[in-house]
Amino acid sequence: MAIDVDKDGKVGCAYYVAMDEALVLEEDISMGGIEAVETFLLHVQPTSVIIPNRSPSDLIEFLERDAHRPDDGIDSESGHGAYILRHVVSMQFDYDSGKEALANIDPGQTEPSGVEVATAGEEPVLSIGSLAHGRLMRLAEKVNLESCLSVGCASAILTDLERRRVVEDTTSSFDEPTFQFRVRSIEMNTPIDTMLLSGDTLISLQILQSELHPNLQTRSSNGSEPKAKEALSITGLLLALASSAQGKRRLRQILLRPSTNIRLIQERHRCIEVLLRPDNAEVTKHMRKLLRKLKNTKTLLLHVRKGVDRVRGQLSIRVGDWKALLRFAMVSAQLKRAIHTLEKSVGVEIFDRIRTEIDVNRFLHIGDIIIRTIDFQLSKESGHTEIQTEASEYLDGLRREFADVCHMLPEIKESVVRESPREAAQYIRHCTVMPQEGFLIAVGLDPETGEGIYHGQGSLEGEWMRYFTNEDAVYYKNQLMLDLDSQYGDLPSRISEEEIEVIMALAAAVLEHEEPILGAAELFGELDSMLAFALAAEKYNWAAPTLTSSNTIDIKGGRHPLQELLVPSFIPNDCSIAGGCGGGESGQGAAVGQSEEKPSTLILTGPNNSGKSVYMKQVALIVYLAHTGSYVPATHATVGVTDRILTRIATRETVVNDESAFLVDLKQAAFSMNFATRRSLLLIDEFGKGTNSESGSALLAAYLTYFLDLEVEAPKVLAGTHFHEVFDNGLLQSRQTLAFAHMDVRLDPEAEDPEDQVTFLFRLLPGRGTSSLGVLCAAANGVPTEVISRAEEIVALLDKNESLVDAYSKLSEKDEQELAQAKLVARRFLTLEVPALGRGQKKNEFKIREMLEAVLAIEHVGGTLRA
Template sequence: MGIDMGKGGRIGCAYYVAMDEVLYVEEDVAMGGIEAVDTLLLGVQPTTVLVPNRAPIELVELLERDAQRLDDESSSGERGAYVLRHLASAEFDYDTAKDGLASINLTSTPDPVEVVPSEEDAADCIGSSKHRNLMCLAEVVNLDSHLSIGCAGAVLNDINRRRTVEDSASDADAFPSFQITAIQMNTPADTMLVSADVLMSLQILRSEAHPNPQSQYSNNSESKAKESLSVYGLLQALACTSQGKAKLRQMLFRPSTNIDMIDERQRTIAVFLRPENREVVMAIRKLMRRVKNTKAVLRYVKRGVDRIRGQLSIRTGDWRALLRFSMVSSQLREALLALSGTSVLTIFPRIHDSIDPPVFLAIGEMILKTIDFQLSKESGHTEIMQGASERLDELKRVFARACEMLPDLTDGIQKENPAWAGQHIQHCTILPQLGFLVAVTIDQESGEGLYSGHTANDNWQISFANDGLVYYKNAALLELDSHFGDLPSQIADEEINVVMELSTAVLTHEDSIMRASDILGELDSLLALAWAAEKYGWIAPQMTCSNIIDIVDGRHPLQELLVPSFIPNNCIIAGGPGNDDLGEENASTEGNPAIFILTGPNNSGKSVYMKQVALIVYLAHIGSYVPATRATIGVTDRILTRIATRETVVDDESAFLVDLKQAAFTMNFASRRSLILADEFGKGTTTETGSALFASYLAHFLDLGEDRPKVLVGTHFHDIFDNNILQAGDGVAFGHMDVRLNPEAEDVEDQITFLHHLLLGRGLSSLGTLCAAINDIESDVVERARALIDLQELNEDLEEACSKVSEEDIQGLGPAELVARRFLETMIPTPGPGVNAAGSIRGMLEEVISLPQMEDTGL
């Protein structure tokens, strides 16, 4: 993955997926900044990151945060997420990268018109091969994305280096690796923009490194990470194939704002949820579980085969997976025809067109006629089916006859030699490249055989020694070698030829297999969404062009799985009407607030409520059903959050500064169709400063008028509302979570009951001291805090109140003052000859302290 940052925070990125053999080029993100880089890292999960030496320091510091280091042998055993490599800036040159990309053969279709270039500057003239290549490149890549094109050039150079290293260490006849079969450009059009803070704060994606450091990376191109509790983790568990899991991640990483696409996915899910289709859908899911990662299988097939320890290196399981895929694909195509209600959907015709049963059945038949799976299972390596090759069958018959000769050959050698030598001649065998050999017991002192042909007419030549035996070759065995030849090697070579022919035949249908694999992955992802809707009780939201969010009985998709019972809540907010090109508004937004402010007790569910609203909006934009009774979701172009403060020792920024940067990002990038979540913004500084910043933050959005976004905020700054700085009305509404108080309860935990039910209006107290008592804060600390709160509510001067002396302290000061007065009245004698001054003074002090106290202390 290559990343670069230009002026004004412009971000360029390109990355190569070895499994897909596709080079992806991101469109330059204007003013994306560090937030865009963080989002790309989270979504792509690269194993290697390339950055130019001239990169800004803030980009380098961000990338070094999660990079592997030479001193990664830490006590925690954790490794970095990727290898960070600093390259010369010349490798990110735009012109060089553009020429390198243009040199990749993207199409094999010949140019129907041949233009003869002029002699001057022939290579760059219209009609030249270079010009045609650039025209082909421009069809798939926006050449105005200079930074991303430069990153693609750096990635391309790194791929070439890797290919050179691998080619030098592998068989020249093997299929090359690190190939680029396609170039794709990702554009932000019709895509909801989300930052890494959103993905992490809402727990949409949350990957964790493998707990075993040795297993965190299985090879140079795949990261072994597991998904913790997250929306993706919830959905991927319902997918049956690796293709479906990958498609789900892509959908979550790039939620759509295209209502037609969203509606298509919802209608597909609705078809799967029809009662009459239930049995067919269950059968389809059962078939999908048999589909393996076809892309990985084809990678092994394309690499070819060679001899490793006398066996074919390609795994029998790969052929079995291809056979199963070819059969299951045809069965799935037929099963989908049994679904009702598919006539209005586009995915089913695409599946019908992508899977050609005769082609896939022919692939399966070729594999069945070539690979003997039963014999392969018994032998532990790939075995060729009898009849796949006449020459191979003949070689095996000859080899079998030769093996049948070995016992007689052993007896003959024993009889031809002295009787005493017979006990040392063990057996005869046939080995690849060595031919026929006779094994003799080894002499441990000399390292040679105890018998090695002591006759003049029979010269025994030692070949090698192994496992207490020495292998010899004599004249009779040499004659057999010349007659039969190297049968094991001939059989191995013919087996390789047969498998290579099968590989070539299968790879002629590679495009068909890949298309079918991709479409089945999309089908599996939609089946997973349908299964989630049925399993968790989700409903289809109504998508609208109106700038509104109207949710009835919404639930948090993750939180409801962790509690015995979840209390659903409603939400209705609307952004400014504005003007855009999304179409006619079809839902009224008048009278609905644009800013909804949550106040009230801690631990009552305010943060969960805000996140569940955002997650419902997010799920709706990937085409999924949502956890609610009813939902009308307006097209939302981005979700911006100021919720989680992600701190790291790499950055020297305080928590408050990080919060300010997140808040600034929401203000700079919000549009009227954005949804903003801010939880307790301003809490990292003094109460006066924090409340002022919070009030100004909300006022900024209100001042946008018809262009104001939808805002959900939670705060404990009650003085803003008590002083009428911000009041309900004119686009602002208040809400709080209901609680029941019982001050008379003996157990402090029974004094408050959180009902987690949203009520309109302000919550007048945060009940912070009660929450502190419930969470085992010392009672004297809680009581002192309550006393200070009471003084604040009475507008008392806390400094003056805290400086007053209590009655108990006054009573304790009386005797102390009396002792002090007695001490001042005491005459201390002058030291002289024969006078023990130290003993005299000590006695006086004891008398001052021990004298009976007078009733009148003079206070």
């Protein structure tokens, strides 16, 4: 992945998918900043990130935070997974070079595509009708050339691919298939018909949440780079229900790019409805079993495209790949038959495409070719790929000839023994034939000399030619071996070469159908993703939402899809809000009426731990799931098209980042104000808590007022706060588009156990909550009693609007008594008359002591002090 950010915060991005051999460009995002970069990282999960040397410092610091270094262990807690960060010269991000390089790519070519670097002073001819102009016009059909930063990122990607190809050519071995880093397709992701989800939104709503895999061996692919797995999240919840690699991949694409196309969403709902029909239950169960048998088709075809070669005595394309391709052909036919048996499936796009686009006869033909070529039983026994008999007449002839030679080897040994001295016979072990070496005589090894004990000495033809030595034998050739080599040639190598030719012919035959195979795999991935949605709806009791063009959200009995899995029972709640109706769109009359009846901003107050944050998140997740085409956790939901979900919920701090928690909150708030539209949904949870209450409440009031003042362009806002002074002091003016709600609780102050003094009902009620019950929450969570008592005193004084300074400047009754006693002692001491004594007089010493004791002698009589 290549990322570039200019001085104004515009973000460009391009990345290369090695498995698909596809170069993907993103639309430039104005004022995207670090938030947009984080979103790209979460979507793509790159293994390598390239940035120019001129990158701003905040981008470098952000990327270095999760970058993988060679000396890093496997204990990184990165949410994005480790990647290698590389700084390159800024010229590699040149827009003109990127545009020219993209125009010169031919996706249909068989050789890897590289960057054509123009010579100094040479400029491409762009006159109308020229070849370069024609290429540029074709490129403009697929790529928005106005996204200058992303085009420059594509230039850096292509340059890096060329470098990687050179490295692979010089360092690759034949042990494993290697990527050729060619570009077979160019794509551009545009925000059209796609809901925008920022990185904060993805993490705050737990749509994505990665953690290191608990298995140390699984964490590390090459001994150093940590691997992450999906934790409890919406993505993890649904991916676990997909059956195939294609399905998981397609489902992740759907989840990370929710659609705003109502027709597409309704089509997915129709598909899920068919799959959930009771009379289709057995068919859908059978289809899931079939899909589990499919391996990643793109990986299989990648191995086939790499070609074959003899490596260590076996073919480099594993027999398991051929078996997987054969299984794909069989499963394709079975899935198509299953689709035909689905009730009410006619007219649903995905099912109709499978019926019309998948050619079962083509796939069965591929399977028949594989069966007639590969001997799977013999391959299983031998451990490597074996060719079927009758797959090649020439190969069969070579095998028969080699078998005859093998039968002759004992006779050849006897012939060698007869021509050798009698005492040498015991040292000649056997005769053999080896690839590239031909016929050889194996003789016992003399450990003292390192030579064979006998190697032709004393024979008529003289000493034999030594070829090589292994652990306990030395191999020689004599004239007989040379004659046999001349007569039969290198039979093992010829057999190996012919096997390679047969496998290459099989690979060519399969690759003739590559596009239909990949197309079918994509259809099966789409089907698998819909089966996952259907299984989630059935397993978790989700209902079909209604998507509308009206700018409204109306939810009945909504639930949090993750929270309800972690508690014994979950209390559902409703939600009814509507955004602005500006823009003059056609067909928005209903929206105008609804926006007059429903508020655009709903402020939640009430006790801590009562469920306010869960409620806001569940509303956002229901809206999000509705736009993916999934059913939603609610009794009923009518969801208006929402272009983006923005959050100010989670304050993600780190010791690496020198920004305070309050500054992080402010940046999230600024991002939502810059990007929110009337069709956006905003979640604001406890904004302003990072500073003093006066400034925090003022900022919250101004923040909410900003959105309310937008009127017909106002977004839908859910806000939770404990700043009651915002409302008590009139900082937020009452208006029709503003509503209040709180979470219901029951109080029992007489209960002995602090945990029993407050009961959370987790039920949303209209109106403001008057208290956050923070002291009771503290008592229920083990805060010491003296701290709770002190807090209750302070709260009581604040509720009476009394001055804390005046209240705590008064002395307690005990302190007042001690002060009065001290004053009385002081007055008595000052009035004490001490007699004057002359030199040497000691008779009054004890009288003075008695006088002082009398001064200190004080008694309480009737509540007063007396001497």
